[in-house]
Amino acid sequence: MSEKVKTVFYKHGGVMKTAELNEEGFYYKKIQKLLEDGEIEQLRRGYYQIAGETSYSDILTLTALFPDAVICMESALDYYGYTDRTPSAWHLAVDYRSTRTRFCIEYPVIKPHFIRSDRYQLGIEEVKLDGMPVRIYDREKTICDILLHRNKVDAEVFNTAIQRYILDPEKKEARLMEYARQLRVEKKVKEVLGIWL
Secondary structure (H helix, E strand, O other), X not given: OOHHXXXXXXHOOOEEEHHHXXXXXXXXXXXXXXXXXXXXXXXXXXXXXXXOOOOXXXXXXXXXXXXXXXXXXHHHHHHHOOOOOOOOOEEEEEEOOOOHHHHOOOOOOEEEEEEOHHHHOOOEEEXXXXXXXXXXXXXXXXXXXXXXXXXXXXXXXXXXXXXXXXXXXXXXXHHHHHHHHHHOOHHHHHHHHOOOO
């Protein structure tokens, strides 16, 4: 592995687009040679990283490949400390009009959730993960989502999340009820959390 290639990739945070490689003097033939020699690998069309590189955070790859995505469901529960289980995939919410094939990558493992535009924008906030700014659904949107998709969430994960949300001093009941109304899960919120709120 040439030092020049390493330096260029490190400068760009580990993931580079074709256009960025071109700007650094790596054109089609050079990129093809690096791929053939096993020095770099294609993450998906137009995105590359150093071959076998695992020292970078998944977050770097996620923000480079899916800048429009929002961390949701089990991945958001994990961020807020509402689950003890590390999700087997990154749960990402995207607009339902997004191209499905862009999520067909080997690593990191992605579980896309295609959301209607009016619901997709609700409850997005920005947080820092591994020093990188990422978009994630806030606590209340996350709780509404697992209530909305209760049949897709493991019962133990669901119960732990609800209990921890109830005990969370940063929870905002008014916001939860507002989201519940917009997402039409008011009845479920009252059934599951009503006694504690």
